Amino acid sequence: xxxxxxxxxxxxxxxxxxxxxxxxxxxxxxxxxxxxxxxxxxxxxxxxxxxxxxxxxxxxxxxxxxxxxxxxxxxxxxxxxxxxxxxxxxxxxxxxxxxxxxxxxxxxxxxxxxxxxxxxxxxxxxxxxxxxxxxxxxxxxxxxxxxxxxxxxxxxxxxxxxxxxxxxxxxxxxxxxxxxxxxxxxxxxxxxxxxxxxxxxxxx
Amino acid sequence: xxxxxxxxxxxxxxxxxxxxxxxxxxxxxxxxxxxxxxxxxxxxxxxxxxxxxxxxxxxxxxxxxxxxxxxxxxxxxxxxxxxxxxxxxxxxxxxxxxxxxxxxxxxxxxxxxxxxxxxxxxxxxxxxxxxxxxxxxxxxxxxxxxxxxxxxxxxxxxxxxxxxxxxxxxxxxxxxxxxxxxxxxxxxxxxxxxxxxxxxx
Numbered sequence: 001x002x003x004x005x006x007x008x009x010x011x012x013x014x015x016x017x018x019x020x021x022x023x024x025x026x027x028x029x030x031x032x033x034x035x036x037x038x039x040x041x042x043x044x045x046x047x048x049x050x051x052x053x054x055x056x057x058x059x060x061x062x063x064x065x066x067x068x069x070x071x072x073x074x075x076x077x078x079x080x081x082x083x084x085x086x087x088x089x090x091x092x093x094x095x096x097x098x099x100x101x102x103x104x105x106x107x108x109x110x111x112x113x114x115x116x117x118x119x120x121x122x123x124x125x126x127x128x129x130x131x132x133x134x135x136x137x138x139x140x141x142x143x144x145x146x147x148x149x150x151x152x153x154x155x156x157x158x159x160x161x162x163x164x165x166x167x168x169x170x171x172x173x174x175x176x177x178x179x180x181x182x183x184x185x186x187x188x189x190x191x192x193x194x195x196x197x198x199x200x201x202x203x204x
Numbered sequence: 205x206x207x208x209x210x211x212x213x214x215x216x217x218x219x220x221x222x223x224x225x226x227x228x229x230x231x232x233x234x235x236x237x238x239x240x241x242x243x244x245x246x247x248x249x250x251x252x253x254x255x256x257x258x259x260x261x262x263x264x265x266x267x268x269x270x271x272x273x274x275x276x277x278x279x280x281x282x283x284x285x286x287x288x289x290x291x292x293x294x295x296x297x298x299x300x301x302x303x304x305x306x307x308x309x310x311x312x313x314x315x316x317x318x319x320x321x322x323x324x325x326x327x328x329x330x331x332x333x334x335x336x337x338x339x340x341x342x343x344x345x346x347x348x349x350x351x352x353x354x355x356x357x358x359x360x361x362x363x364x365x366x367x368x369x370x371x372x373x374x375x376x377x378x379x380x381x382x383x384x385x386x387x388x389x390x391x392x393x394x395x396x397x398x399x400x401x402x403x404x405x
Contacts, residue, residue, distance in 0.1 A: 007311050007331060008339070010335040016348060017332070018327045018348045018349075019327070024326075025323075033222050035239050035240045035244075036222070036229060036240070038239070039229065039236060039239040040234070043234055068330075073218065073225060086228045091225075091228070095220040095223070095224035097216030138312060138362065152293070152294050153293050153294055179338075188342040190342065192338050194364050195367050
């Protein structure tokens with residue numbers, strides 16, 4: 001999903017508001033939001049990929065203006081409604097006001113039909129692939145080439161797992177990209193490593 | 205939205221919204237109050253950067269442990285009694301050297317090895333860091349107080365899967381020979397994310 005959440009490489013953002021020993025939580029409701037989404041995951045109400053995608057489905061304006069833990073609570077509430085544990089009307093009644101939720105999901109998909117195995121040192125190309133559902137592929141590497149540095153154990157395939165679609169778990173590959181190949185002439189020189197699911201990759 | 209229900213116009217506060225969710229989960233028998241109290245304990249006492257600091261200090265002083273940490277971070281964490289959630293299936297430790305600096309980001313959200321290096325701080329989850337760390341790493345680090353020599357290569361690790369990362373900072377020369385406990389005391393969360401290099405003090 002080419003949503004506003006896919007921030008890597010976007011321009012126009014100002015200085016990072018950095019301080020050492022920065023706060024993790026500011027207010028009690030933030031601790032609650034963090035604890036309750038974890039509780040829902042432990043109860044099997046939804047999985048982490050569904051949780052991430054429900055954040056991504058927030059309206060762009062809401063996403064950009066909400067604090068981090070407001071995004072958490074919006075995802076949690078959206079999924080409680082979609083899973084049938086409560087209706088939006090009941091939530092709004094309980095909250096005593098409007099309760100903005102995320103937009104609807106689109107269909108998921110299973111693993112790529114042609115998955116390739118790679119080993120450390122292989123040159124790979126990220127598929128030039130556009131998918132409207134949940135995907136763990138930042139747009140800044142779409143169609144780009146890099147080198148495999150590492151293979152991981154198999155993980156649930158997010159494009160399926162976030163949508164209740166069956167899929168095989170698959171390995172991911174840490175792929176090293178040069179910033180000069182990602183944003184030619186318009187980046188600091190560095191190597192950017194991205195964990196890329198097997199289904200997203202082709203031999204270069 | 206159905207015409208049969210009045211549409212609320214005034215937006216409920218985040219506090220009211222989370223209380224509504226808590227009430228729904230309570231009605232479902234999920235015991236949210238207990239979960240909130242448990243989370244307070246884990247966030248403040250269990251998921252702390254002192255865990256990762258102990259791993260780093262041990263890696264600095266015990267070359268066999270360093271080798272195991274670089275080969276399988278999750279097993280090396282477990283050796284010291286540190287757990288990771290089930291979906292964090294793999295921990296990769298990234299070793300800094302004088303000519304190489306590693307830094308971690310999650311451009312898509314906020315993923316971190318939170319049981320090992322602590323829950324992510326504000327700035328890590330903010331839009332600015334997520335947008336800029338991959339494309340302007342040297343500039344961003346400099347703005348954050350870490351000016352790296354031009355000869356130091358920067359590697360940025362975008363946490364896009366259930367692999368988690370931690371940086372093994374370089375041991376400051378003046379701390380060579382210190383006991384492990386004292387070394388653990390100088391390793392910060394920021395250095396394990398990779399936005400700071402350490403100095404002995």
